[in-house]
Amino acid sequence: xxxxxxxxxxxxxxxxxxxxxxxxxxxxxxxxxxxxxxxxxxxxxxxxxxxxxxxxxxxxxxxxxxxxxxxxxxxxxxxxxxxxxxxxxxxxxxxxxxxxxxxxxxxxxxxxxxxxxxxxxxxxxxxxxxxxxxxxxxxxxxxxxxxxxxxxxxxxxxxxxxxxxxxxxxxxxx
Amino acid sequence: xxxxxxxxxxxxxxxxxxxxxxxxxxxxxxxxxxxxxxxxxxxxxxxxxxxxxxxxxxxxxxxxxxxxxxxxxxxxxxxxxxxxxxxxxxxxxxxxxxxxxxxxxxxxxxxxxxxxxxxxxxxxxxxxxxxxxxxxxxxxxxxxxxxxxxxxxxxxxxxxxxxxxxxxxxxxxx
DNA sequence: AAATTACGTCAGCCATATTGACATATTACC
DNA sequence: GGTAATATGTCAATATGGCTGACGTAATTT
Numbered sequence: 075x076x077x078x079x080x081x082x083x084x085x086x087x088x089x090x091x092x093x094x095x096x097x098x099x100x101x102x103x104x105x106x107x108x109x110x111x112x113x114x115x116x117x118x119x120x121x122x123x124x125x126x127x128x129x130x131x132x133x134x135x136x137x138x139x140x141x142x143x144x145x146x147x148x149x150x151x152x153x154x155x156x157x158x159x160x161x162x163x164x165x166x167x168x169x170x171x172x173x174x175x176x177x178x179x180x181x182x183x184x185x186x187x188x189x190x191x192x193x194x195x196x197x198x199x200x201x202x203x204x205x206x207x208x209x210x211x212x213x214x215x216x217x218x219x220x221x222x223x224x225x226x227x228x229x230x231x232x233x234x235x236x237x238x239x240x241x242x243x244x245x246x247x248x
Numbered sequence: 249x250x251x252x253x254x255x256x257x258x259x260x261x262x263x264x265x266x267x268x269x270x271x272x273x274x275x276x277x278x279x280x281x282x283x284x285x286x287x288x289x290x291x292x293x294x295x296x297x298x299x300x301x302x303x304x305x306x307x308x309x310x311x312x313x314x315x316x317x318x319x320x321x322x323x324x325x326x327x328x329x330x331x332x333x334x335x336x337x338x339x340x341x342x343x344x345x346x347x348x349x350x351x352x353x354x355x356x357x358x359x360x361x362x363x364x365x366x367x368x369x370x371x372x373x374x375x376x377x378x379x380x381x382x383x384x385x386x387x388x389x390x391x392x393x394x395x396x397x398x399x400x401x402x403x404x405x406x407x408x409x410x411x412x413x414x415x416x417x418x419x420x421x422x
Numbered sequence: 423a424a425a426t427t428a429c430g431t432c433a434g435c436c437a438t439a440t441t442g443a444c445a446t447a448t449t450a451c452c
Numbered sequence: 453g454g455t456a457a458t459a460t461g462t463c464a465a466t467a468t469g470g471c472t473g474a475c476g477t478a479a480t481t482t
Contacts, residue, residue, distance in 0.1 A: 097379050101375050103399060103410070104285060111278060156471075159468095181428065198272075205401065211400050215393055219391065220274075221274070223383065223393075224281040224382075224394065228281055299436090299437050328460075328461080329439090332462075336461085354446095356459080
């Protein structure tokens, strides 16, 4: 039960659901799901001259109003230069608003403007509906299973953060 | 039961697992899982001067030996110009081999060389291990649920193709 | 006063995608 | 046999979203 994955072999007669074929199906399913999951918002964004990166920023700023730049960087795992470009465009075009932190005035706490919230809702709606449909069709039990598995795919160090994060929505820092 | 998603409202007292909060968790989980799922192979690829796009091509050519260019395009959903660059590099560097179709000699059937197979195994191994661990920890039932949900996220027209695809591995065309 | 932190920015590079136009070989059809 | 359609490739231009490295500034910490 310890060596469920026989290294570098396709013919491993693995027990259960851990056969090479099943794992490959998992890899592919994740690819297809992600591919189609991002398709609809991408189309909306393209009209506005924005890209997927903007969506991610808008999404997480909406989710954690008052988030700092470095916290956002930690979530997105990109460099500050990359984020900076995205963020400054969103500020320039009035989707996101910055205000200095109260406790630490070096910080620039981020929040969505009304325009930003509107776009966030519009973008997220398509994904929420897609997920809701999938959830509904699969049933509560399957959903619980899905969450378990997906969480297991995340780097271990990140897992705690994610579990700690939800509900900690209103972190108005100033 | 029909309008489980009340449009543009956060406070919808939805039944079950379909509350806004749950759906958002789903969105995020997918983001985190995908982010970390692609991290390891990306590092290997970077050393070789390749990118994620090369991985995808290698993966699916490995999975469907003898696949045609247009079939591969249909899976990846990118333009042929994009694929062309990736593919010609992989051929040039000896990871992928082309041979004309037997029945239709316009086709260039794709298959991995030994070098390509080696790289494919190396890349896929990290993902397979990650999935295997997640599966093992979550249990068979959760895995089944996960598959159901992820499949539900895929565009409907694609779903059939995916279900039809697995096992149809050996499509040696020439 | 000096070091560190939070953030921004400039410059340049690379990978991955796009569209549009055109070329070639092959097959299919009338 | 000639024309149309198909499978593939290619050239050129463009955009996006990452990256590294270096430097700057304001605020906080020590």
